[in-house]
Amino acid sequence: MNRLLVVVNVLGKMIAVFGLTMLIPLCLALWLDDGAGWVFQESILVTLSCGLIMWLLTRRYKRELQTRDGFLLVVLIWAVLPAFAMLPFLFCLPDLSLSMAYFEAVSGLTATGGTVLTGLDNLPLSINLWRGEIVWLGGMGLIVLAVAILPLLGVGGRQIFKAETPGPMKESKLTPRIAETAKGLWLIYASLTMVCMLAYRWAGMDWFDAVMHAFTTLGLGGFSSHDASFGYWDSPLIELVAIIFMLIAGINFATHFVAWRAKNFISYRFDPELGWFLFIVLASCLGFALYLWFFNIYTDPLTALRYASFNIISVATTTGYSSTDYSLWPIFIPFWMLFLSAFCTSSGSTGGGIKMMRARILYQQVYRELITMMHPNAVTPAKLGKTVISSRVVFAVLVFIFVYIVSIVLMTLVLTLSGLDEMTAFSAAVACINNLGPGLGGIGPSTTYASLTDFQTWICSFAMLLGRLEFFTLLVVFTPAFWRK
Amino acid sequence: MNRLLVVVNVLGKMIAVFGLTMLIPLCLALWLDDGAGWVFQESILVTLSCGLIMWLLTRRYKRELQTRDGFLLVVLIWAVLPAFAMLPFLFCLPDLSLSMAYFEAVSGLTATGGTVLTGLDNLPLSINLWRGEIVWLGGMGLIVLAVAILPLLGVGGRQIFKAETPGPMKESKLTPRIAETAKGLWLIYASLTMVCMLAYRWAGMDWFDAVMHAFTTLGLGGFSSHDASFGYWDSPLIELVAIIFMLIAGINFATHFVAWRAKNFISYRFDPELGWFLFIVLASCLGFALYLWFFNIYTDPLTALRYASFNIISVATTTGYSSTDYSLWPIFIPFWMLFLSAFCTSSGSTGGGIKMMRARILYQQVYRELITMMHPNAVTPAKLGKTVISSRVVFAVLVFIFVYIVSIVLMTLVLTLSGLDEMTAFSAAVACINNLGPGLGGIGPSTTYASLTDFQTWICSFAMLLGRLEFFTLLVVFTPAFWRK
Ligand SMILES: [K+]
Ligand SMILES: [K+]
Structure with missing residues (x-):
């Protein structure tokens, strides 16, 4: 007490x-x-x-x-x-309703970006600004959470980053450590937001939209001031700016921080997530551009590349903007996009999902398992880059990913139980837990969460919190052991 | 070579x-x-x-x-x-076609029980007998695989059962050990099949159907000689017999063997999977019976209980019989049934999925993770019943479950890519990998796999093998390291 x-x-x-x-x-x-x-x-x-x-x-x-x-x-x-x-x-x-207002606020502060509001273009500008601002503020909190707090708490294997966090962190007291780290990260975050805003303005947005979308781009939060999201401008240049800054915001902010302090790019080379993140996302863009062109969904290869890139990067980085209703593409593509949103972003970014770090550790563990089956006495240490990882961390990561998957399954079941169709239920579970925003079916990119019932809306709000707090932070508080002396 | x-x-x-x-x-x-x-x-x-x-x-x-x-x-x-x-x-x-014939044979020998044939009632009886027989023979192989071979190979954490396998197994040579174990298990399997056949005959089947369905009940294989499966008889008594023997066949055959040799039931009390299996399956039956009755899908509570029990137990034990088209029930129920089929059966049975043993280890590991987060220095050993499990086994189990989940995701993606709708694709992936048989949508209990294209049929055959050989057995053979000296 x-x-x-x-x-x-x-x-x-x-x-x-x-x-x-x-x-x-x-x-x-x-x-x-x-x-x-x-x-x-x-x-x-x-x-x-x-x-x-x-x-x-x-x-x-x-x-x-x-x-x-x-x-x-x-x-x-x-x-x-x-x-x-x-x-x-x-x-x-x-x-x-209360449930919808709380949903909208949670969606903002967890940088999810799913909305229950329609007629965004007619809202008072100050309300739209507030929507952008809470994403941005939420993002500030999330970066510090990801880089400084969760590693200290040892959630889901994040303790491996304890040694890597910038600033004089180790073994000092909780509050000053975190404050010190936060200051550096926020400086980067604010500077990038400023640059992004100017780039949007230069590319053709008005000042208000430039500010609001810079907020939600850096926060990877996906709120827009237009019902059509980026379809409103239909401008390749604006989409290109968004692509660049979504990719930047999908990278670990600790890596940006180190690069900025050292005034060189070496830290990017040693980031164990960056290469995989960019490779998988860009390869998917290229592959699906070819697919969309080949099957004549877009007759022109460059148009196919434009729509594929923007929407895939938006979903893979868990931003949640859209420039077209991609849920109408052959169902394989939106499914693959949801799959990407589950693991592509870096662990020190404002993105959601299980994060690339954990995906890599999982992938490696599968490989180690195969080796051990053939050579039961062989010892192959788990590694991330050049760092050896303890069994403790590998366990934490594996268990984390399970709880993630089980949460998606259970959320889907609860939502279908409440009467939602299977596609909407499943994609809502994935989109909320990954803090992505738009799903498919009844909550696709061309529509909103407004059609859900009160109960379903509360469940989705809970799912966003669960995903954002990386499950264990929330679960721990509900164990009796937590409250004992 | x-x-x-x-x-x-x-x-x-x-x-x-x-x-x-x-x-x-x-x-x-x-x-x-x-x-x-x-x-x-x-x-x-x-x-x-x-x-x-x-x-x-x-x-x-x-x-x-x-x-x-x-x-x-x-x-x-x-x-x-x-x-x-x-x-x-x-x-x-x-x-x-070749793909369909191979599918039907794989479906039999892996005891999956999904079929591509229609007009079963008009097939020559000898062909139907052969369909039943390959399920039964497959089941014989699967029991030995599960109880004796996979533990020796150390697949997916099964090595914990090495010590528990009956017969003079330890440290002797491979073949005689396995042969010794096999003999005992097959005796139980054959005896139970005989009893099951007599029970079916007594309950009202003709001799031929009694033999054929005893084969596919004990093998948990789900092939029937009627298009309507158990709906053909519409007999509560026959369904009750099926329920009893499906539950028996869902239990570890090593446990049956020990009970038979010791001539008492003590081994059932110490089976670490049995209690959970029965509790979860029976609780689901009861819960959904109430649900079906409450929402007036059946107006009579006993009818609701009858249909819920038979179909849920059939799916949860991965048998795959049906007495009605349960895919028409509110979508939450079929989803829950697929979920049950993923983990309910015991590790020494002919059932599919990840098995209750692994589900329990996973569940326990989540709990251990929560404890470790609060008390980073606490040591809580992993246990199954009273046996302490090594980290090695826990790793193997966790990695196994991942590969299982990733396989379902990838199979779903491949099947949607090939043009299947999302519900059919997802449920086909689950039903094949769990060796369950019928899915939902285009391959639901009232229809067959015949509508799939050649390519999709091959993919499903592969998925059945992958699930049945517990992924790693198959994957190991494809690694270059396997073929080195
Ligand atoms: K988002
Ligand atoms: K089956």
Whole structure:
């Protein structure tokens, strides 16, 4: 119980700060007079006061956080912040149900990017800005989570990255370590966002769209201010900019950080995920471009390459933009795209899924198993790049991937049980757990999650949190052992 | 190369003996004069002579088999015997393509029970008997494979059963060990088949159907001599007999053997798979009976229980009989049934899937992972019942389950790529890899695999072999390292 109060103290402070970030859309709303000014004023009022009250009431429990508090804090941040992030949606759109508003906020803060809103082009700009901003803020949190916190907590084999995180991290206290790491990563993240925004503007977006889409590109969050997503512009140049920055954001931010500090590109060469990520994604683009051209879905090879590349990279990096309704392509292609979204992104990025690092360890373990069957006494150490990995980590990775797969199976079963057809149910499970966004069937790229029932919407929100917190962070908090002294 | 010749020598002998087993349907054909006499005469001639030629030509390579030869022999038996088992189908049904005949034979010998034939009720009885007999013979092979051979080869963690196999097995030579084990197991298998046959006869089947269905019940192979499968009789009593013997055949035959030798039931109490198998399967029956009744698919609770029990137990034990078209039930139920077929049967049975033993080890490993996250220095040994399991075995099990899952994903992708719709493709992958038989969609319980293209049929045959040989046995043979000295 004490643990909860300690964590609520930190959480309260974060909620208050989060409330202040609503000042940005408030300013936009007031400046444009788009009618949503009062929405953000009330939201800030509620959020700030709740945060401050939580903080003040638990002040006397303040102490240095321990590792185990970390699990709880992470879970509460991603489960409770959306309850405040959804306030502008609730106030501005009176028809929106609670489940849908919470879904939209979770989708933003987990950088999933599936939406329940339609008529995006007619929303007040400040509301769209807020949608982009929560993706971006969520992305900030996710990078720090991935690079600094989950490795410390030892979730799903991430402890191998403990040694590689930048900054004076080892063996010091929890909070300053994380703060130090965070600062460096955020600098990179913010700089890349700025560059991306300028590139979008240069390629033909207006200033507002450039800012909003730079937010959701770097966060790999996929929210757009247009119902047609990138189909709105129908511009190869804008799509090219998006492709480049989605690929950049799919790389480990720790690698970007090291490259930036060393002022050279050596770190990219030694990134154990980068090569595989680019190779698999680009080979898929090329292969399916040929396929789409060969089967005359696009008569021109360059058009085929354009549509294949943008949509495949968008799904593989778990961004979730679309430039056409790819669910109408031969079903093999969308299936392969969902498959890619499961494992392509790097472990220190804002992407979802099991991450390339774990996929590589799994692949290697299969190979080791074959060798051991033929030479029962042979010892082949597990490696990632040149680093030898302990059995402990390999176990953690294998178990992680299982829990991932079992979660998809169970979510699919629950959603079909609730009455959803099999294609929508399965793709919703995959798209939410991978934090991808759009699925197939009833939640395909040309439609939204709005058709789901309340129950199904809550399940999808839970699935997004489960995937984003890498299962174990969430599961651990539900074990009785966690709450014992 | 030498290795291949040594193995071909043994294989030749087995093919010759296999040819002799065709004497049984030949006798039936001659006795009933059903027109298929010449079919079996020619099949025996071809099979016997091929077998003898292979055996004679490689006679001088005869030597004691080594462990590694075991992999190759097992793969060749299950890949080559179907090429002879299909001869009666090819000769008797001139319209049948090669891919379909081979599919039917593989489906029999792997005890899968998916069929490409329609008009079963009008086939010569001797052909139907042969279909039942290859399931039964396949089952004999599979029990020995599961209880004696795969544990020796160390496939997918089965080495934990090495110590438990009956007979004077340890540290003696390969062939006599296996022969000794086989004798005991086959005695149980044959006795149970006899009892099952009498029970079917007593419950109302004619003698022929009783024999044929006893064969396919104990082999968990699912072939029937009627297009309507068990719907043909519409008899609760016959279905009850089937339920009892499917459950018996889903239990480890080594456990049956020990119980029989000790003349008591203690071994059942210590079987680490039995309790879970029965609990999960029976709970599912009860749950879905209530569901079917509650949603008025059957208006009478007992009817609901009857249909739920028979079809769920049939699918969960990977038998593949049906008494109604359960693919028309709310999609959640067939999905759950496919899910059950993936892990319910015991590791020493003729059932397919990953087996309950591996599912339990996986489940336990997830729990251990949660504990280790909270107490990084705690040591919790992996256990199955009271036996401590080595990390080596846990790794093997985890990797096995992955390869299983990845195989399903890849097979689904290949089948969709070849033009199949997603439901048929996915359920075909699951039904073939689990050696279940009927799937959903275009290959549901009321239809057959006949609508597949040649290419798809070959893929499904391969998937059945892959699942039955537990992936690694097959994969190992394709590695270059296997063929080095
Ligand atoms: K996303
Ligand atoms: K079967």
